[in-house]
Amino acid sequence: MKISNETIKRELYSVTQDIIKLFNLESIHDLGEYIKNSIDNGNFEKLLQLYVEWLGDDTTDWIQAVYQYNQADRDKLKQDYTPQSLSKLLAKMIKCEPETVYDVCSGSGSLTLQIHKQYPNAQYILHELDDNVIPYLLLNLALNNVNATVINGDVLSGDTFKVYYVHNKHIEQLDHYELTKYDVVVSNPPFNLKNNGNKKFLKHVVDHSINQGMIILYKPPIKDKEEIKYMQHLLDKNLLYRIIYNPDRLFTSTTTITSILEIRHNKQNTSLYLQDCTYYKSEEIRHQNGQFGGNSHTGRTYHKKFNCYDDEHIERIANIWRGPRTIEWSTNQIKAEEIPSNLMNISNPIGLLYGDSDEIQKALDEKQKALDEKQKALDEKQKKEYQEAVMKMARALLSVDLAKEEMRKKLITPERKKAKWIIKCHGFPPEPTTVCSECGFDRDFNVRARGFGKIKYCPGCGRRII
Numbered sequence: 178m179k180i181s182n183e184t185i186k187r188e189l190y191s192v193t194q195d196i197i198k199l200f201n202l203e204s205i206h207d208l209g210e211y212i213k214n215s216i217d218n219g220n221f222e223k224l225l226q227l228y229v230e231w232l233g234d235d236t237t238d239w240i241q242a243v244y245q246y247n248q249a250d251r252d253k254l255k256q257d258y259t260p261q262s263l264s265k266l267l268a269k270m271i272k273c274e275p276e277t278v279y280d281v282c283s284g285s286g287s288l289t290l291q292i293h294k295q296y297p298n299a300q301y302i303l304h305e306l307d308d309n310v311i312p313y314l315l316l317n318l319a320l321n322n323v324n325a326t327v328i329n330g331d332v333l334s335g336d337t338f339k340v341y342y343v344h345n346k347h348i349e350q351l352d353h354y355e356l357t358k359y360d361v362v363v364s365n366p367p368f369n370l371k372n373n374g375n376k377k378f379l380k381h382v383v384d385h386s387i388n389q390g391m392i393i394l395y396k397p398p399i400k401d402k403e404e405i406k407y408m409q410h411l412l413d414k415n416l417l418y419r420i421i422y423n424p425d426r427l428f429t430s431t432t433t434i435t436s437i438l439e440i441r442h443n444k445q446n447t448s449l450y451l452q453d454c455t456y457y458k459s460e461e462i463r464h465q466n467g468q469f470g471g472n473s474h475t476g477r478t479y480h481k482k483f484n485c486y487d488d489e490h491i492e493r494i495a496n497i498w499r500g501p502r503t504i505e506w507s508t509n510q511i512k513a514e515e516i517p518s519n520l521m522n523i524s525n526p527i528g529l530l531y532g533d534s535d536e537i538q539k540a541l542d543e544k545q546k547a548l549d550e551k552q553k554a555l556d557e558k559q560k561k562e563y564q565e566a567v568m569k570m571a572r573a574l575l576s577v578d579l580a581k582e583e584m585r586k587k588l589i590t591p592e593r594k595k596a597k598w599i600i601k602c603h604g605f606p607p608e609p610t611t612v613c614s615e616c617g618f619d620r621d622f623n624v625r626a627r628g629f630g631k632i633k634y635c636p637g638c639g640r641r642i643i
């Protein structure tokens with residue numbers, strides 16, 4: 178059943194409505210339960226088929242978007258799901274041929290889906306606490322044909338509630354699963370949980386990786402004492418390979434600025450790369466119809482703007498492009514608490530590579546050129562407006578002068594050279610005023626107003642008064 182013909186540029190509200198109709202749900206909040214039941218009743222394949230038909234060639238991860246908007250627990254579980262371009266970057270950063278990939282705190286599977294595109298034959302292990310998102314995750318894995326083991330459990334306490342095995346789009350439940358070490362471990366865990374959550378998730382990534390570990394965390398500086406201690410341990414052991422500073426406004430649901438920490442276990446030297454990627458950003462617009470409030474909201478499509486990495490950025494960053502925004506340090510020359518929050522503020526960093534200063538100059542020149550052009554256009558506009566105003570004023574003055582002249586010519590004729598003041602009554606109660614018999618000029622008012630003395634000529638028509 179194809180509900181919406183449009184396969185690209187869909188918008189979240191209509192997608193939600195489509196899904197409700199597709200599975201005959203009362204509300205989108207029933208979707209998780211519906212997926213779970215169809216797994217238990219053996220109807221999962223049918224559900225998947227319906228979804229695939231509806232999706233068509235659309236490559237958007239609507240499963241993530243629908244969950245994020247309608248059900249994510251951002252408060253306790255910090256369910257802020259990773260945007261596609263950031264997940265793509267992590268996938269591109271992998272520098273081995275992994276046979277096993279472990280996604281810690283996997284959510285709806287954003288990181289795994291992008292890595293799977295690069296390494297379709299690897300085995301994937303995903304770990305997620307919240308059983309609300311588990312059905313969405315299973316659907317996403319089956320939809321993308323990922324072979325995976327999904328552990329529904331708590332990474333921090335080690336408790337496991339359920340284990341699923343997704344294979345060739347089938348889903349079955351396993352009795353248990355024993356964690357081991359994996360070629361690559363990735364994670365976007367919840368930040369800043371109490372009791373040193375950041376350190377514990379980071380340690381989990383380090384302890385379970387064989388080659389590489391990549392974790393999305395908040396942007397340095399690191400403030401918590403325990404975290405500093407652990408980071409220092411990573412520096413001392415020469416395990417920290419690089420820190421990438423991401424641009425702002427990448428995530429749909431949070432403005433938190435993030436970084437990526439990369440762990441490498443078999444480093445050949447002590448290099449530590451700090452990459453400032455805050456300027457490598459493109460803009461992405463996500464469409465969404467208003468869903469709450471009056472007609473002015475519900476009848477409107479919002480075009481929300483976010484930052485993202487484009488493919489060129491991803492390629493450069495993943496391969497440590499040695500431009501001016503990359504600093505190469507040595508793990509034994511830096512202390513954990515000295516890891517800076519902004520690379521461009523460092524006056525004299527050790528080993529700073531200005532390998533590509535031409536590139537920065539070019540970017541600055543282009544920016545200046547754009548600014549100059551904008552200023553020029555503004556100046557032109559102002560000049561034109563000013564000229565038009567002056568012309569308008571001149572035209573108005575000229576027409577007043579011409580009208581005055583016309584009037585004068587009409588009034589001063591040889592036969593009517595003299596005028597006299599006469600008393601007239603205006604208004605009620607009557608107010609006598611003295612006016613010119615020829616032109617009606619109001620002497621009382623104007624004389625007072627202009628402060629004239631005795632008048633021999635009428636200031637209105639210029640005639641001599643007798």
Ligand SMILES: C[S@@+](CC[C@H](N)C(=O)[O-])C[C@H]1O[C@@H](n2cnc3c(N)ncnc32)[C@H](O)[C@@H]1O
Nearest residue numbers: 254257258259282283284287306307331332365
């Ligand atoms: C920031 S979200 C990121 C999800 C996903 N990795 C992504 O990139 O889209 C963090 C996820 O960790 C899960 N989580 C929170 N605490 C956890 C824990 N103790 N063990 C396992 N997962 C946890 C949350 O439910 C949430 O889905």
